[in-house]
Amino acid sequence: MQGLLVFGRTGQVARELAALAPDARFLGRDQADLADPQACANAIGNATAVINAAAYTAVDQAQSDPQMAHRINADAPASMALACRMRDIPFLHISSDYVFSGQGSAPRAEDAATDPLNVYGASKLAGERAVMEQGGQSAILRTSWVFSGHGRNFVTTMLRMGASRDSISVVDDQVGGPTPAADIAVALLTMAAAMRDDPSKGGIFHLSGAPDISWAGFATQIFHDAGLSCRVDPIPTEDYPTPALRPLNSRLECSRIRRAFGIERPDWRQALGRILNGERQP
Numbered sequence: 593m594q595g596l597l598v599f600g601r602t603g604q605v606a607r608e609l610a611a612l613a614p615d616a617r618f619l620g621r622d623q624a625d626l627a628d629p630q631a632c633a634n635a636i637g638n639a640t641a642v643i644n645a646a647a648y649t650a651v652d653q654a655q656s657d658p659q660m661a662h663r664i665n666a667d668a669p670a671s672m673a674l675a676c677r678m679r680d681i682p683f684l685h686i687s688s689d690y691v692f693s694g695q696g697s698a699p700r701a702e703d704a705a706t707d708p709l710n711v712y713g714a715s716k717l718a719g720e721r722a723v724m725e726q727g728g729q730s731a732i733l734r735t736s737w738v739f740s741g742h743g744r745n746f747v748t749t750m751l752r753m754g755a756s757r758d759s760i761s762v763v764d765d766q767v768g769g770p771t772p773a774a775d776i777a778v779a780l781l782t783m784a785a786a787m788r789d790d791p792s793k794g795g796i797f798h799l800s801g802a803p804d805i806s807w808a809g810f811a812t813q814i815f816h817d818a819g820l821s822c823r824v825d826p827i828p829t830e831d832y833p834t835p836a837l838r839p840l841n842s843r844l845e846c847s848r849i850r851r852a853f854g855i856e857r858p859d860w861r862q863a864l865g866r867i868l869n870g871e872r873q874p
Contacts, residue, residue, distance in 0.1 A: 595640030596784065599624055599632065599672065604740040605686065606645040608777035621646075626664040629671035636675045641784045643684045644669050647716075651690070652835040654711040665715035670722035677728025682787035682794070684780055689736035689768060689800070691717040694839020697767075699804075701845040702734070702796045710836035720796065731783055732796040733776070733849075736842045737810075739860075740773035741867035746807070750814045754822035764808035764826030768842025769800030772863035779855050786853055793852065798844040801860035813861065818868055 594615055600606035601620035610618055617639070624635040626646055636642055648654060648664040669685050676683035690713030691706045708714045720732050739747040753760055779799050787793045805813070808826040815822050829840065849855045 595638070597636060597639035597642045599626070599642070599644045600646035602743075603645055603647075603649075604738055604743050604745060604773035605776050605780070607742060608740065608774045609643065609645060609780065612777055613781060626668040627660065629663070629668040632668050633671040633675035636672065636679065639679075639681060641682045641684070641788055642672060642676050643780050643784060644672055645686060645780075647686065648712070651710065651712040651838075654715065655835045658711045658715070661711055661715040662718060665712075666718035666722050669719045670726060673723040673726040673728055673730050676730070677726050681729070682784055683723065683728060683730045684784055684787070685719065685723050685730065685732050686776070686780075687720050687732050687734045688713065688716045689734060689842040689844055690839065691720065691734065692839055692842075694766075694841040697841055697843070699843035699845040700798075700841075702798055702848055709839060712836060724796075729787060729791055729794050731787060731794045733780065733783070734796065734798050734844065735771045735776055736768045736800045736844060737770040738773050738776065739770055739863075741870075746770070746810065747814055747864065747867065750811050751818060751820075754811075754815050754818065754820040757822050759823040759825055760811065761825045761827045761832070762808040762811045763829050763832050764806045765828050766838055766840050766842065767804055767806050769802055769804050769844060769857070770810055770860040771799065771801040772858055772860055774863060775799070775801070775858035779849070779853070782855060783853055795848075795852075797849040797852065798846045799849055799855065800842075800844040800846060800857065801863070802857040804843050814864065817861075817864055
């Protein structure tokens, strides 16, 4: 896409965007440090659309570093959104299921009440609100359990651990939709193109992979498809304590993005197969 600017270069979604949109301009931390929001705004220049695919994603570390998490996840995207409004161009920002408390078992719609359990989720929610307050043409894409064949994520971690262990304990009472980074990239490019053509398009949208599954179920599928004999021992969240609380219910209701942009929930099982076979997004 000509004129597209992407904040982020080495993250999972940014790498998938680079494969799909080689003509776009990608800014790493050395060119636009999100800890310096004004520098990010200044870097937008003559872009015709902007995607923010960078974030503070160290969920547990954020508990002891709330100011930096807020600066990167809220202040920086707010500055980007303002700069885009002043240039009258679309701004797209990735958010998270962690803006919800994860109570119950029903999928959360975009207008459901937010109540983050941890600092990371609070910083992402603050970012959403700050972006929308700028008043420009913006889209927030909430997603969950992002994975790919590169970087540090659940799939790459399970493949590494499963190759060297006979068994592994995995939480079984947290349920959500694993979402392929490649499909997030496709969705963002589809949305950006539609938003450039139609200034009325924007808002908050959900995209997560289908079907919903627990972490233990996801690990079991990974080992099965990879031909690994590692056994998965399901455990409750309370047996795997972490500094930051995680939502038990990360299910997202994703019909709004289908109605607005024709984007369907991706089948994460197909994406997992492509990763294991060394294939790229078709």
